[in-house]
Amino acid sequence: MPGKPEVLFVCVHNAGRSQMAAALLDHYAEGRVMVRSAGSAPADTVNPAVVQVMREIGLDLSREFPKPLTTEAVQAADVVITMGCGDACPVFPGKRYLDWELDDPAGKSVDDVRPIRDEIGRRVRALLAELLPAGS
Template structure:
């Protein structure tokens, strides 16, 4: 039996990536999961205090690996978004993320790409990819 209403409706797991500004880490993570999972996983991202736009250096770093996140916009974190997710990955949003029973929560300790140059953002991007590959393996084997 599916664990959430989202899985029931779509037949696939749903992942929500959350960071403060929804402009760097969570956008890169959503880009990686969308790229690697295709249609097998529903992917969303949000922030507790969304920025005006996605970090241009994060966009550039993802473009280098063939993933285009230029059309993405930072979105506000809502309780509904968390409730709709099967897995909620937080990346430095602290206590701003509501906790609901029955959800899988992970907190990924990642450097913040805000204010960093491309040389500093590339290792963050690559770390996120490794974490996404492990998450995807867990999701598709479940």
């Protein structure tokens, strides 16, 4: 990937998993990766339990909002990571697609969302190590 890699996280409502993944990758990448998130059927607001568990680790999602998935966002991305959006995500040749099977935080308590956040964090750090190998 020449230049700054671009990653798009997609879930159905863009209110939980994809918001956490985008915030975590943006945080860990420290500006070295362009990060976006979107939903195939965006909700009205980000899940309050998600906002709370992210605040616990110093990341503020209170001003974030669910965004619709667009063809342009997929075309701009080098890596598209889906999290339960099914067939709603358009597929373009030359893109790297990953599907992360993760529990949906919708309707879950803060205690139940923390392990989802932590698993997303683990996967995001592994992705970052692939995108920006040490010494690059």
